[in-house]
Amino acid sequence: MAYIELKxxxxxxxxxxxxxxxxxxxxxxxVTGIMGRSGSGKTTLLRMLSGLExxxxxxxxxxxxxxxxxxxxxxxxxEKRNVGMVFQEYALxxxxxxxxxxxxxxxxxxxxxxxxxxxxKKYLALIRMEGRETSYPGQLSGGEKQRLAxxxxxxxxxxxxxxxxxxxxxxxxxxxxxxxxxxxVRETLETTILYVTHNSEDLEGxxxxxxxxxxxxxxxxxxx
Amino acid sequence: xxxxSWLKIIAITSFLILSVLPVAYMYVSSFNLSRYTWIFExxxxxxxFETTMILGLGxxxxxxxxxxxxxxxxxxxxxxxxxCLSVLVIVxxxxxxxxxxxxxxxxxxxxxxxxxxxxxxxxxxxxxRRDRGITNSAMNAAALQNTLLNKxxxxxxxxxxxxxxxxxxxxxxxxxxxxxxxxxxxxxxxxLLTSFALRNIDERMIDAxxxxxxPLGAIWRVSLPMxxxxxxxxxxxxxxxxxSELGVPSVMRVDTTTMEVFNHFTGFFDISQALALTVPxxxxxxxxxxxAQLIIGKKPFFTVPSAAEGRVIxxxxxxxxxxxxxxxxxxxxxxxxxxxxILLYNSGLAVLPALEKAGDSILNSLFLSIxxxxxxxxxxxxxxxxxxxxxxxxxxxxxxxxxPSAALGIGMIGVWNNGYTAFVYGSFLVLxxxxxxxxxxxxxxxxxxxxxxxxxxxxxxxxxxxxxxxKTVSGILAPLLKPGLLTAWLIAFILCMRELDLxxxxxxxxxxxxxxxxxxxxxxxxxxxSSVLSLFLVAIVVVPYIAIVFMxxxxxxxxxxxxx
Ligand SMILES: Nc1ncnc2c1ncn2[C@@H]1O[C@H](COP(=O)(O)OP(=O)(O)O)[C@@H](O)[C@H]1O
Ligand SMILES: [Mg+2]
Numbered sequence: 001m002a003y004i005e006l007k008x009x010x011x012x013x014x015x016x017x018x019x020x021x022x023x024x025x026x027x028x029x030x031v032t033g034i035m036g037r038s039g040s041g042k043t044t045l046l047r048m049l050s051g052l053e054x055x056x057x058x059x060x061x062x063x064x065x066x067x068x069x070x071x072x073x074x075x076x077x078x079e080k081r082n083v084g085m086v087f088q089e090y091a092l093x094x095x096x097x098x099x100x101x102x103x104x105x106x107x108x109x110x111x112x113x114x115x116x117x118x119x120x121k122k123y124l125a126l127i128r129m130e131g132r133e134t135s136y137p138g139q140l141s142g143g144e145k146q147r148l149a150x151x152x153x154x155x156x157x158x159x160x161x162x163x164x165x166x167x168x169x170x171x172x173x174x175x176x177x178x179x180x181x182x183x184x185v186r187e188t189l190e191t192t193i194l195y196v197t198h199n200s201e202d203l204e205g206x207x208x209x210x211x212x213x214x215x216x217x218x219x220x221x222x223x224x
Numbered sequence: 225x226x227x228x229s230w231l232k233i234i235a236i237t238s239f240l241i242l243s244v245l246p247v248a249y250m251y252v253s254s255f256n257l258s259r260y261t262w263i264f265e266x267x268x269x270x271x272x273f274e275t276t277m278i279l280g281l282g283x284x285x286x287x288x289x290x291x292x293x294x295x296x297x298x299x300x301x302x303x304x305x306x307x308c309l310s311v312l313v314i315v316x317x318x319x320x321x322x323x324x325x326x327x328x329x330x331x332x333x334x335x336x337x338x339x340x341x342x343x344x345x346x347x348x349x350x351x352x353r354r355d356r357g358i359t360n361s362a363m364n365a366a367a368l369q370n371t372l373l374n375k376x377x378x379x380x381x382x383x384x385x386x387x388x389x390x391x392x393x394x395x396x397x398x399x400x401x402x403x404x405x406x407x408x409x410x411x412x413x414x415x416l417l418t419s420f421a422l423r424n425i426d427e428r429m430i431d432a433x434x435x436x437x438x439p440l441g442a443i444w445r446v447s448l449p450m451x452x453x454x455x456x457x458x459x460x461x462x463x464x465x466x467x468s469e470l471g472v473p474s475v476m477r478v479d480t481t482t483m484e485v486f487n488h489f490t491g492f493f494d495i496s497q498a499l500a501l502t503v504p505x506x507x508x509x510x511x512x513x514x515x516a517q518l519i520i521g522k523k524p525f526f527t528v529p530s531a532a533e534g535r536v537i538x539x540x541x542x543x544x545x546x547x548x549x550x551x552x553x554x555x556x557x558x559x560x561x562x563x564x565x566i567l568l569y570n571s572g573l574a575v576l577p578a579l580e581k582a583g584d585s586i587l588n589s590l591f592l593s594i595x596x597x598x599x600x601x602x603x604x605x606x607x608x609x610x611x612x613x614x615x616x617x618x619x620x621x622x623x624x625x626x627x628p629s630a631a632l633g634i635g636m637i638g639v640w641n642n643g644y645t646a647f648v649y650g651s652f653l654v655l656x657x658x659x660x661x662x663x664x665x666x667x668x669x670x671x672x673x674x675x676x677x678x679x680x681x682x683x684x685x686x687x688x689x690x691x692x693x694x695k696t697v698s699g700i701l702a703p704l705l706k707p708g709l710l711t712a713w714l715i716a717f718i719l720c721m722r723e724l725d726l727x728x729x730x731x732x733x734x735x736x737x738x739x740x741x742x743x744x745x746x747x748x749x750x751x752x753x754s755s756v757l758s759l760f761l762v763a764i765v766v767v768p769y770i771a772i773v774f775m776x777x778x779x780x781x782x783x784x785x786x787x788x
Contacts, residue, residue, distance in 0.1 A: 052431050078434050085435055091428035094677075095449050104445065108436035156436060 001064060003028035003192055004049070004160065009058030011044055018044050019055070020216040026209070028063075031186055031193045033207035033224075035200055041216040042196035043088065046162045049194070050085050051078030063159065079108070084158030084191075088165045090149040092137035098124060098148055099133035105155040123151045127181065143174040147181065154185065161185070163195035167202050179206050228693045235606035242603075243624035243661040246635030250627060253638070254496035263500060269484070273504055275399055276467050276480040280508070282403035283410060283466035284459040290407060291414025292448070292455060294552055299422045300443060300537040303548050310419070311770055313552065314412040316559035318722055318762045319567075320739075321409040325475040327563045328405055332387070332394050402476040406466050408559035413465075413715070414458035417670065420711040421451035424674070430537060439538040453673035456516040461666055463512060464625050467505055481505060485628055499631060506626030513618060564762070571755035578756035582741045586760060589721060589738035592652060596659040597716035600667050601709055603660075608671040609701070621665050632661060633729030652735045658726040663719050667712040674708025710772050721765050738764075 002025035011019040019041045026032050036042050047053035049060065051067065054075060060068040062083075067076040093101065102120045111119065124130055127147035137145060146166070153161055163182070167175050183206065186193055197203070203210050203224060211221035263269050297303055298310050316324070394401075425447060433442035448455070473480045481501055488498035540548060571578075579586075611617035627635065636658050641649035648654050678701065702709065727740040736744070738761055745754035 047431075050435060052434060077438070079437050079441075081435075083435060085432070087428045087432060089426075089428065091426065091432045093429055093432070093446055093450070095452070104433075105436055108441070152432070 001061075002026055003063055004194075005059075005061040006049075007059040007061075009045075009048060009055045009060060011041075011048060011053065011055050018216050019048070022058075022213075022216070022218050024211060024218065024221070026192065026194065028192055029186070029190045030208045031182070031195070031206060032209045032211065033203040034194065034196045034211045034213055035203060036196070036198065036213035038198055040213050042198075042213060043164055045213070046085065046164055046194065046196060049160070050083040050162060051076060051081050082156065082158050083160045083162060084153030084156045085162040086146070086149045086153050086164065086166060088168070090137075090145045092145060092149060092152075094137055097134050097136050098129065098140075098151075101148060101152045102155045105152055109156065119155070123155045126154065127151045142169060143177070146170065146174075146178065150178075150181065150185075154189070154191075157189075158191060161191045161193045163193070165197060166195055167197060167199070182206065226693065231606055231693075232610045235603050235610060238603045239607055239621075239664060242657055243664050244620070246632055246639045246661060247624050247627045248635075249638050250495075250631050250635040251499055254499055256496045256500070259497045259500035260503065262497075263504065269481070269501075272479050272481045272484055275478060276482060276505065277508060278399050279402055279406070279473070279478065279480060280463045280467040282399070283406045284463040286403060286407035287411040287414045287462045288455060288459050290411040290555060291416075291458060292418050294411075294555065295415050295418040295422060296443060296448075296538075297548050297552065299419050300439070300447075301540050301548065302536040302538075303540060303545055303552075305549075307773060309552055309556075310773060311766060312556050312560065313415055314718075314769060315556075315564070315762055315766065316409055317412040317718060318765050319409065319560065319563045319758070320722075320724075321406060321469060321472045323563045323566065323758075324409050324559065325402075325405045325472045327566045328401075328558070329396060329475065331562060332390050332396060397477040399476075399478050402472050402478045405476065406469060406472050407462075408555070409472075410462045410465055411555075411559075413461050414455065416711065416715065417454045417458040418451055420707055421454035421673065422447060424677070424707045425450055427535060434537070443538065451673075453520050453676070456519065457669045457673060460509075460512060460516060461669070464509060467508070468628055482628065495631075495634070499627070502626060502628060502631065509622055509625060510619060513622060517618070564759070567755045567758050570751050571759060572752050573756075574752050575756055578753045578760075581750075581753055582738075582745070582757055585736045585738045585741035586757075586764070588652075588735055589761075590764060592655060592659070592737060593717050593720035596656050596663070596720045597713050599656070600660055600664060600716050601713060604664060604667040604671055604712060605702075605705070605709070607668050608675045609697075612672070612675055621668050623665075624661055625665050629662065629725035629729075633658065633726050636661065636726075636730060649732070651732055654730050654732055655727065655735070655737070658730050659720050659723060662723070662726060663716050666719065667716050670712045670715055671705070671708050674705055674711070678704050710775070714769060714772055717768060718765050721761060 004024070004026040006022055006024040008021045008023055009019060010017065010021055022045065034042055034045070044053060048055050048068075055068060055070065057070045058068070059066060059070070062081065066072065066074050067081055068074060093104075096104065099120050102123050103116055106116045106119055107113075120133065121130070124132060127150060129144060129147060129151070132140075132144070135144075137148070140148060146169075150163075166178060166182070170178060182193065182195075185191060195202075195207075207224055209221070209223055211218050213219070294313055298306050298313075303309075429450070430442055430447055433446040436442075437445065467480070468482055470483060470486055472478075473483055481504070485498045485501045488494045488501065607617070607621070624632065636654060637649065639645065640654050640657065648657060722739060723737070724739040724743060727737040728743065731737070731740055738757060742754045742757045742761070745751075745757070
């Protein structure tokens, strides 16, 4: 059985079908890239995996446990799924500095407060932002914001890491850097990673598997 | 000079002339040091000052509790009748607080005695009457308080027995109950500011927290801290209203410094003593602003507003829904339904005769309030914009609030009935200027947190694109600040519609406002007509409020669709 399984998952907004009968199987510790045009339903798909959006139909299983089933009326709350997500525009919290972002996650994970400072250092080092604990999002550059969003997701030690268009607003150099970042995460933490993009170049050299989504339907999937 | 610098100068000068000058004029022209030292030697004064502080702080805290909790319920949960409730919740702001006090007292079966506010001494009055018409205004203001209190007393049947629904004897004549009553009247201010601010949060920021915490935790730790500046501004406005309130403390028999100020004003015509008494109150406001700044800290609250979609974040169970509904209904019942019921009872539904007698005052108030609340946005916008983060400005903005409205009124007469400016005093403009003077600090403070959320880059990108400053403002800043401007407009409109103290003092010939007419009718014993008019007042403010709630819902839908 695959690590993540989506079975005929569908979602409509106000009668307009946005994701249609999507079925996907993703193996543990792999990197999967999902490609599709803007408006094809990529973000909605990720949000349904994380539990932020409730599908209308279908079934989602993670690590053998059903987290959603329309038939059996199962819907595990997002905070219980342990899925990390890097949002498209990062969604950092403007009133918290970098250290507080990580601390918020650690606290939610019930890590005792004595252990937190060391972990905050560790995660900031992981994204090469040592010593930036007290910087607020408003004081960070675009690339730094994205790395902080990544660190926030990683500090959660998520089973699955979802990245929504991680490359779309980065220049070539930053993009290369962030690809390396993701590869490193994958090797060191063995997280299962899913990212979406509207650019086929973003798949090469990073993804093990890919899928193509068009108008809410998966029209192609395979290994790279 | 560039249009930018011109605007900056115009904004600050108009603020200084409109708001600061009349108040400064009063304090400077009546300064007398011995009056200040006296306050510190008098034990009774100190006691009253303490009571006033307790009243102000207690009311601010309770309003934050009520306003924020109801805002969260209505913005984030799937509680039924949302839009209907969010309209009902603000009604209490439009009912004069003393009516609320009186209806509460009669509800629990208490009589209330006439106030102890001093009647003007006629001999002294005629002596000073020559003094620029000031005395007349002061007499009006004193008559106002006495009438409001006495006439209402007459209309309420005396109750001697404890009603069956009150389990034990309540002693309502203390500062605690005054806090409760005032909070019920003023909490919509915090509610309005908080709910408009919550609506303005990028919903993905909440999503990011929802991955880690239960909805309540996400709201508590992420949403509320993000709107903390708006919550604190709400608390501050409430505090200022609470410490300047006369009606509730007098029906609840709580002696406050503010009543003492009024007595010195209108009973003894001792203006310099009255003003000296307001200085410690002003000081307390400054201390609170400082405290708020320390709490908020230097955090750069940069987030480009991208409206949330009114999504349900917190799903309530059946029992929770019932509990939440019960809570909001209870608040609405005691804060609006009860006093409205009394107004309705007194009105005898005599709508047409009332319109015949006072239709013009309704139009006057509507015109004046729309005029002022629209005009006030211009200086508010530019002051909030140009003086973003300028510390001394934070204090200057609140300077006009230190004087009670009666003092401001007298200052207005001094400044605007003076040679070349006399044309202002003779027309409705004097009222318009008075409202601008009184409410500018509130609208500026309301806009500030919204302004702080717009990152510099948003505006810079516009300027780099070659847009002129005015174009950048009209094309980028103003649309981005629409939620803030709407909130400020609405708050100004409500405040103008319900304003009474200044109207009484500054009424130009042939231009009576609705609250003023309500008061006059009360004065001559026409309780019926004045009750009908009070109900009209409520209705008039509820309509634009509903329109704004719907408009902001519609624009949310618009942005969410165009985004994708
Ligand atoms: N909450 C929502 N309400 C209404 N329509 C939505 C909502 N979320 C997404 N949509 C619509 O669903 C479609 C797919 O959106 P999305 O998943 O964001 O696409 P992508 O991420 O591939 O660009 C779009 O047409 C969008 O307008
Ligand atoms: Mg998307």
